Amino acid sequence: MDVYLEPLIDDMVDMFLHGVRTYDASKQEFFNLKAAILWTIHDFSGLGYTAGCTTSGEGAFPECHSDTCSLRLNNGSKTCYMGHRMFLHEDHPFRSNTHSFDGIAEHRPAPIPLSGSEIVAQMEDMHTVFGKDPSGKKKTKRKRKDDEPLIVWKRKSIFFRLPYWESLLLRHNLDVMHIEKNVCENIINTLLCIDGKSKDNLNSRLDLQALNITSDLHPVELEVEDKFYLPPAPYEMNVAQQRLFCGVFKGARFPYGLAANIRGNVHVKERKIIGLKSHDNHILMQHLLPLAVRRLLPEKVSAALIRVSNFFKQIYSHVISVSDMEKLEAEIAETLSILETIFPPSFFDIMVHLMVHLPAQAKIAGPVHFRNMFPIERYLCRCKGFVHTRSHPEGSIAKSYLFDETLTYCSRYIKGETQFTRQIRNDQGLGMETSSTTPFFSNLGRGLVGKHYVLLDNKTWIQAHRYVLFNYDHIEPYLNKHKEYLSSIGLKNNRQISRVQHESFHEWFKKHVEEMGDKVLEEISILAQGPFKVAQQFSSYTRNGLHFHMQSYDDGRPVQNSGVALVAQTTRYEKVNADNMIIGNQTFYGIIKEILEMNYENKGKIVIFKCDWVDNRRKDKWVKVDRLGVTSMNFKHLVNTGENISDEPFVLASQATQVFYVEDPIDDEWVTVSHYNPRGSYAMHEAEDEDVETAMPMVDPHIYSCFHDDLQSIDCARTDRDGRIVYAKKSRKKKRW
Known part of the structure; x- marks a missing residue:
């Protein structure tokens, strides 16, 4: 391996020490460009080739070096690596537990990885001879004696010719x-x-x-x-x-x-x-x-x-x-x-x-x-596809690689559709152009298949319009005004006010905005008018790189894109005191039944999903979280089905989180839910404090x-x-x- 890497190492030494004169097109000036190898990425067998260490036997991993806790199994003819109790902190109860382990208390500390200077010192007297023995004899392996030190290095890696390699904290990635x-x-x-x-x-x-x-x-x-x-x-x-x-x-x-x-x-x-x-x-x-x-x-x-x-x-x-x-x-x-x-x-x-x-x-x-290794393996798979002459695979790969690079360079100067301007497969685009005064109607998604128009009945229209109003970002002042109005007409407690507001707010809001005239924002005026009763329906819709399907469109397909989850703020009142409000977050799980695009007077569009939601009103009844942290639910018992006008079967497309369900192996009426992070999504935090809550999965x-x-x-x-x-x-x- 070092023979193949020698030209690369020579170039990288020169790039680090001397650099190359490079032109900066943005500043229109020359500068000295230098480069360095940060670390290597390979599978574990490749670690032995690049680091020059052993990857099997007693000292299979150089970071544990001579302190590797290995054991030879005579019957299985293999080496096992146990003794992980020495990686626990000193006061951990497992260290003194002899009955559950091998009968011996563990007092050894965790192995300390060798520094670069210590590794160089161990390799100092090594002499590497490249190539095969001219006599044709194979090297015989001699079993190490008990009094001999454990040798984990086979040769001095060529990477140590780099002036900075010895000082790196991490040289080879697992x-x-x-x-x-x-x-x-x-x-x-x-x-x-x-x-x-x-x-x-x-x-x-x-x-x-x-x-x-x-x-x-x-x-x-x-x-x-x-x-x-x-x-x-x-x-x-x-x-x-x-x-x-x-x-x-x-x-x-x-x-x-x-x-x-x-x-x-x-x-x-x-x-x-x-x-x-x-x-x-x-x-x-x-x-x-x-x-x-x-x-x-x-x-x-x-x-x-x-x-x-x-x-x-x-x-x-x-x-x-x-x-x-x-x-x-x-x-x-x-x-x-x-x-x-x-x-x-x-x-x-x-x-x-x-x-x-x-x-x-x-x-x-x-x-x-x-x-x-995921991107490397994908690229190697692409290189294997370049092979058309199996007797000379290297030549086929080199020729196809050069051809691909040439086309890539030329496509940068060609007008029209190229691999740089072609829309990606899941490009969501914009549903319609929106002005800066109506950001609420910016649909960052598009319908894929099954587009047709449907006429909404009055109950469905009210439920959809009401949900859009209650989830508008700037609706809070109007909700407070409506509560004051309901209190003034004689409603006694907060529970009654919330119930009546839920049923009649959309009507009051429309009249109130008409009375205010031109004093309201354009978005408020559009929302108050309400959507058309004719809506567009899609069988499939994409947003943020995710595909959402209606359940009927999912049936019979190898994919499942109809599962959604929503973390919503819920309000309930105590039985004894109807004025005492309890607010908390609750997770709802559902299946998409319809995908509707509501048209607000041809000035704005909102996409909403009509779903079947599992009944989660009683804890651990139809939505359970077991002692192992797995959430299961029963879709035979639903809530907010849309049968009553007070139901809320809808969710905004921008609010829905995609999940998928897996059938329970014992009870076929129950399913378990699995959450996942969409590809290319990053939960970044503005705070630089190390103690800020990160995006690691909750367990x-x-x-x-x-x-x-x-x-x-x-x-x-x-x-x-x-x-x-x-x-x-x-x-x-x-x-x-």
């Missing part, structure tokens, strides 16, 4: 994409007990027996030769549960652009999930895994897996702070320690261990979406507190089902001819 993919595959293959891929097999149970830990899971040799009984582990599921687990993935439909259609990769009858790509595992880990395990596994096992899912959700946050990452660093160390009490040692390969180092890198380098605190009380309550073996009977696989000897 690839979150592949780490998440491998962790997700470990979990799913183990839960489904996939032969050859599961981390729980006879060899892993024999390793437990050899290590003398978790005695309840030790294999029992039967009288029949080479036949063993494996007691059921806490994460094991029977055949029916495994099919329900696969059924969650099989029935999942995602919003447009969020994920690929994975239903063809899920085989429910065979209990297998095959052929998933990295992004598919990303979606399964963060959205579907918590929904699938919460009803099928014991609560504490589910909580531990949901903690892993939440870790990846938070590490992928677009906006993070140092305090968030410090908290996440402590949480993932505790989560991995809990997993050590549930899964066998063979589960903890190097990819699982690398999770504990991700928050520390995020504190230095920032959000991971700037540093993962239920119970999944973190449920282990503090009694970790020993996690049963090592399940008593509600039978174990498995397996045969010992005999090693096949190679035949000599």
